[in-house]
Amino acid sequence: MTDRRRGRRVLVWAAAALAVTGGAGAALLLADADGPREPPPAPPGPARASVERTTLTERKTVRGRLGYAGRTDVTAAAPGRLTWRPRPGRVVRPGQRLYQVNGEDVILLRGGQPAYRRLRTGDEGADVRQFEQALAALGYTGFTVDGEYTALTADAVRRWQRDRGRKETGEVDPAALWYAEGPVRVDAHRAALGQPLAPGTPVLTLTTPRRVVTVPIRVSDSRLVRVGGAVTVTLPGGATVKGEVASIGSKVTTREGPTGVREDTVDVTVHLPGTRATRRFDRAPVEVSLVSASRRDVLVVPVTALVALPGGGYGVTLLGPGGARDVRVETGMFADGKVEVSAPGLAAGAQVEVAR
Numbered sequence: 001m002t003d004r005r006r007g008r009r010v011l012v013w014a015a016a017a018l019a020v021t022g023g024a025g026a027a028l029l030l031a032d033a034d035g036p037r038e039p040p041p042a043p044p045g046p047a048r049a050s051v052e053r054t055t056l057t058e059r060k061t062v063r064g065r066l067g068y069a070g071r072t073d074v075t076a077a078a079p080g081r082l083t084w085r086p087r088p089g090r091v092v093r094p095g096q097r098l099y100q101v102n103g104e105d106v107i108l109l110r111g112g113q114p115a116y117r118r119l120r121t122g123d124e125g126a127d128v129r130q131f132e133q134a135l136a137a138l139g140y141t142g143f144t145v146d147g148e149y150t151a152l153t154a155d156a157v158r159r160w161q162r163d164r165g166r167k168e169t170g171e172v173d174p175a176a177l178w179y180a181e182g183p184v185r186v187d188a189h190r191a192a193l194g195q196p197l198a199p200g201t202p203v204l205t206l207t208t209p210r211r212v213v214t215v216p217i218r219v220s221d222s223r224l225v226r227v228g229g230a231v232t233v234t235l236p237g238g239a240t241v242k243g244e245v246a247s248i249g250s251k252v253t254t255r256e257g258p259t260g261v262r263e264d265t266v267d268v269t270v271h272l273p274g275t276r277a278t279r280r281f282d283r284a285p286v287e288v289s290l291v292s293a294s295r296r297d298v299l300v301v302p303v304t305a306l307v308a309l310p311g312g313g314y315g316v317t318l319l320g321p322g323g324a325r326d327v328r329v330e331t332g333m334f335a336d337g338k339v340e341v342s343a344p345g346l347a348a349g350a351q352v353e354v355a356r
Contacts, residue, residue: 046353048319049302051341053348056300058293058335059232060224064215066235066284068185068207069246069269076101076197077115078175085193086186089282091209093183095138099203101175105164108178109134115174123149130179131172135160185209211272211279213243215288216255216265222248224290225268232289233270239277243270243288293333299346300338304355306331316341317353324353 080101092098097105111130117123119131129147136145140160143152154170161168166176190202197203213233217225225231229245249267257263270288272278306314307326315328332340 046317046319046324047356048351049305049354051346051348051350051352052300052338053297054300056295056298056333056335056338056340057291058333059289060221060292062215062217062221062288062290064213064233064270064286064288066211066213066233066272066278066281066286068187069210069212069271070206070208071187072206073190073202074098074178074204074206076175076191076199076201076203078197078199080104080197082191082193082195082197082203085189085191085204088186088188090186091183092186094134094180098178098184101197104166104176106176106178107164108180108184110137110182111179112181114179115172115177117174119149119172119174121149121151121154121170128153131177134179180206181208183209209274211274212246213270213272213286213288215268215270216253217268217290218257219252219264219266221290221292222266222268224292229291231270231291233272234287234289235277236281236284236286241272241275241277243272245269246271293335295333295340298332298340299342299348301341301352302354303334303337303339305352306339316343319351319353 078101082099082101083103084097084100086092086099092108094108094110096108098108099106109131111134113127113130115131116127119128124147126147128149129145132143132145132147132149132153135153135156136143138160140156143150143156157172158168158170161170184206185208186204187207188205190204191197195201225245225248227245227248231243231245232240233243234240245268247269249269252264252266254262255265301316305316306329307317309315309326309328313328314331315326317324318327327343327346329341329343329346332342334340
């Protein structure tokens, strides 16, 4: 801003001050006309900012729900009475008891195929191999993991049964096992202590310990995400964590959007790290920031640096040794309080005036 323009702005401010204070202010000014008078303070210099060369990113914020992945129900495999169950929120690891029926433990083992038959010497198959792998992972060895239930496998089973205080039969009862791909988290109780159980009765609801955010996004916005892409999640209280898109659903659901208009959406699942911030909340609403557009290696200035030029268009006021001068610029993307600009001779590091 030139001294002349700054002076005109000061006169305008002075006139406005007189209008606000009215006659009393004018009287004070007149009363001091013959006495000593302090010189008025110099008007402040212009606020300034640097032209930057950077990547400008435009983001879209959507609402999601923090929770846990892999929700599933555990059902009883044999009749009996429920005599123990873990508390909700507890993480159970392979080799630990999952619940008790008639005082007998049902053990969690690592695997993806349900137990469906009693295993004994001479049996063969994929289920035998899965059990042998799970048993060896617990430290019980001395047999070959090959899908054949041999006498050596039975010996290892007896050692395992002895260590767990079970009858040493050397055989495996499918009702005493529950397979999962890894550690599980108890999400909810489905049966009360002492409740009689029949085969198929729900006992517990489990999830994995992995924290996830489920985000319903409009089908038209699904282009903004990709599997493996990074997103920013804002938790209750304002803490932010980085997440990674794990999956994009293919099932379209019609939901009511924030404006009350029904929208076609798909669910996007975002994996979060197991940090203290994410473990603080069991379930909570969150905000997810998605990158909707990006401009690399562009010049940007604060939006407050733009000035409207006579005849239309925008410019910036360059500040330099020779004074201030307005330069017409072409604007591009607006994001995060900044704007992409270009003009002949404009370079990173140049100083521009910004509104205070």
